[in-house]
Amino acid sequence: MIDYFLRWNTEVEAKLDARRLAAYLGTPVGASEFNWATFRVLPNVQVWRPSQDVINPDGTVTHSLLPGWMCILAMDETLQVILNDANLRFALDRDGPPYVIKNNIGAVLQDLAVSPIFAGSHYPLGGIN
Numbered sequence: 001m002i003d004y005f006l007r008w009n010t011e012v013e014a015k016l017d018a019r020r021l022a023a024y025l026g027t028p029v030g031a032s033e034f035n036w037a038t039f040r041v042l043p044n045v046q047v048w049r050p051s052q053d054v055i056n057p058d059g060t061v062t063h064s065l066l067p068g069w070m071c072i073l074a075m076d077e078t079l080q081v082i083l084n085d086a087n088l089r090f091a092l093d094r095d096g097p098p099y100v101i102k103n104n105i106g107a108v109l110q111d112l113a114v115s116p117i118f119a120g121s122h123y124p125l126g127g128i129n
Contacts, residue, residue, distance in 0.1 A: 001094050004073040006087045011069045042116055045070040049111050094121040
């Protein structure tokens with residue numbers, strides 16, 4: 001299973017773009033009602049760098065979330081249209097190794113933590129996944 005980690009500025013922008021992508025993949029969504037197909041999409045994903053976590057005096061940890069609205073799109077195969085999409089941050093094969101299919105963030109993926117993730121995923125990401 002290939003998981004595509006995508007980022008937009010807002011969820012509204014993501015929904016508009018999802019309609020374009022769904023139409024390309026042959027699964028257009030209705031014009032009036034929009035729901036994330038949660039069997040394929042995990043919306044509202046939080047991403048942070050554990051190396052930038054702050055440990056508070058009471059022992060709790062504060063994460064500095066990366067900006068933007070993110071989701072994970074799960075597909076059975078590698079799709080060039082998604083790999084080439086401007087919103088793609090990185091793509092991982094959850095059944096790897098090798099795990100990394102494409103990395104567009106220009107940083108070490110091991111210094112990322114992501115929540116939530118699809119059940120059964122064991123990405124080579126740092127932190128609590």
